[in-house]
């Protein structure tokens with residue numbers, strides 16, 4: 001049998017009842033569309049999350065107080081941080097940067113906003129890659145001298161001044177007290193978890209003593225620890241744990257602090273992505289199944305409607321395989337076309353979601369990979385073939401004379 | 408070459424309708440020589456179509472021996488029968504049985520496609536067949552753009568396109584007016600004259616039967632002597 005002619009004939013047959021064809025394809029279109037869209041968004045999200053985690057800075061550990069398992073945890077203190085900075089006890093630790101966090105009212109020329117405030121020490125510049133668009137990071141005199149100095153996040157500067165350059169030397173009020181702007185942070189963009197763009201930095205002592213009324217002297221919210229290199233992260237984690245256990249007098253009990261590494265976040269991200277993928281597979285499977293059943297149903301109807309045509313074809317010499325191939329091509333084309341429309345639909349959807357996300361400052365670049373397209377194409381063809389087998393077989397097995405007699 | 412195109416011996420056909428057996432053919436023998444024009448007559452339900460379908464290898468007899476062109480068909484598979492229908496037999500039906508969405512040319516091409524003829528030759532051969540039935544100027548028309556007589560001529564072109572030894576026509580003019588019916592019969596007779604194609608025509612019309620070499624009369628599944 002001539003293949004090209006059979007494909008043309010199948011297309012003709014499908015176009016003879018456009019509404020029915022379109023409705024039948026809908027299941028596949030929606031299924032493939034959903035998969036393509038979600039794969040695109042999922043890949044985009046994963047890239048965004050991984051990029052963000054890696055952007056935090058490699059080799060980084062986060063030490064915070066463990067409130068969950070412990071009733072009366074000893075808070076982390078500046079002394080703890082000092083101990084971690086002692087290379088004799090913690091050779092794998094490059095630097096430990098304690099921070100305090102809080103909210104503060106920031107005003108300039110009568111305009112005010114509430115911003116999140118981070119009190120930092122000199123080490124902050126060592127553990128974080130703090131990039132400044134202008135000015136200098138706090139020096140030790142400022143840190144130790146309770147200086148009224150502030151570094152503004154890029155968005156904060158924009159909001160307050162309408163620009164983010166030429167601001168060093170300006171005076172703003174933090175919780176009503178005048179502070180001198182010493183630097184502006186370079187805009188990061190695309191950060192979701194409390195972006196540095198929206199923060200202000202002040203010397204830690206200044207924050208504790210003058211800006212955060214509830215703050216207990218010497219207590220810190222968190223300690224950032226950076227390992228000397230990527231291979232030392234594990235040993236740094238152990239050293240930190242040993243030192244803190246010793247200082248907090250923990251022998252057998254549960255630790256009253258917790259150490260998070262980036263690895264944990266990456267694991268979390270990949271777990272989320274994994275769950276997402278399974279969910280996706282489920283959606284895809286179910287919709288392709290439903291779509292496939294729809295195709296089978298319509299092909300059975302079509303075989304019944306065209307019984308006489310099948311009889312005629314057999315009368316003029318069509319063999320079983322000729323009829324089989326004819327109907328299989330029709331069902332495969334049906335779902336392949338559905339798959340093609342679905343890919344376009346899913347792609348548009350993903351683009352749309354990307355646009356919406358971008359409008360909300362979430363940088364998500366939906367990525368429709370060639371693999372996703374191939375997978376969708378392959379699957380829809382397979383669905384058409386699989387669910388076409390039964391109807392096509394039925395057509396192929398019709399007795400020519402019975403088929404010809406039918407009306 | 409064997410002596411008979413059609414050599415059927417003691418053919419019976421029983422249809423099983425649930426509990427009831429319908430004896431459509433009750434043991435009949437037919438021999439038809441190459442180039443003969445034979446008409447099959449008889450009242451409705453006498454088994455004319457059943458006989459024609461068996462002779463054309465569309466159906467198998469319940470019992471009896473049948474050879475077409477000297478080849479016994481009893482042991483052939485369905486696909487082998489399909490091949491015989493494709494190359495050895497042409498059918499013309501009362502209700503034309505054209506593919507409604509296909510052009511005249513595509514309809515005539517159909518048997519050639521199943522004969523695995525390649526595209527260019529196929530169009531050429533199909534066009535010649537349409538010219539042979541006087542429809543050379545109608546090859547792009549679809550059945551609903553053709554008159555009944557023209558549709559039947561397309562069907563005849565389709566039947567002769569593989570140059571079969573035998574053409575079977577089951578009441579070919581049954582759905583046509585007298586004039587168109589006469590034209591169809593003339594066309595079939597000309598084919599017989601020009602190509603030597605054996606013709607088996609099932610008909611109700613004694614006028615048509617009178618113009619054939621031989622009449623086989625059926626009654627109740629048997630040949631009336």
Ligand SMILES: Nc1ncnc2c1ncn2[C@@H]1O[C@H](COP(=O)(O)OP(=O)(O)O)[C@@H](O)[C@H]1O
Nearest residue numbers: 422424429431450451452453454455456457458
């Ligand atoms: N597929 C079938 N199933 C059951 N009975 C059939 C079938 N085909 C034909 N018959 C019966 O066989 C007999 C002969 O039918 P047919 O050959 O069509 O007669 P004719 O063509 O002479 O009118 C009729 O009684 C008819 O009802």
Ligand SMILES: [Mg+2]
Nearest residue numbers: 455456457577
């Ligand atoms: Mg009949």
